[in-house]
Amino acid sequence: MHLQGVADEIMCRAFLTTLKGPVRIWFSLLMLNSISTFKELSAQFTSHFIGEGGHRYKKSTACLMSIRQREEEMLRSYIARFNKEALLIDEADDKILVATFTNGLQKDKFLFSLYKNDLKTMLDVLYRATKYMNAEDMLLA
Known part of the structure; x- marks a missing residue:
């Protein structure tokens, strides 16, 4: 979508439709209007689930x-x-x-x-x- 020049707003909305489980819960807890670009959304997602200190919702x-x-x-x-x-x-x-x-x-x-x-x-x-x-x-x- 990024390569096709799709607007950030559409990419953010499309991203939401792919979320399930703990990721969807994380997304729903974000403050309203706290993210204005897809780049910001990507960075927050990455830091939360992958980056240092990120939360991993894995079980044994x-x-x-x-x-x-x-x-x-x-x-x-x-x-x-x-x-x-x-x-x-x-x-x-x-x-x-x-x-x-x-x-x-x-x-x-x-x-x-x-x-x-x-x-x-x-x-x-x-x-x-x-x-x-x-x-x-x-x-x-």
Whole structure:
């Protein structure tokens, strides 16, 4: 956008639409009219989240062990909750992600299929989950 000569006001508004989680909270706490250029917004963002003394909202993988699929919770919802927390983990190891994800699942056919196929990566687990959820959706339809 900068290379195309887009106005600062538009870049700032477009930037807002990309924010989620802790970054969106940070943005909402900025004083009204305290930033007048995209360069200022970029500098504040960088200093807050990346620069020296910046706040890092990262968690350890231990927090994933407490995430459990609730009674009557659909697999899709559990995956969304798990992934939201996993994104806050600094350099999460794939084996730990798979282990904590499967540990939190309800004891049902999907968990059995994961153990049966001995999936090693989170990508494989999510691919299998997508196939399982699609099959469930087809049966419900």
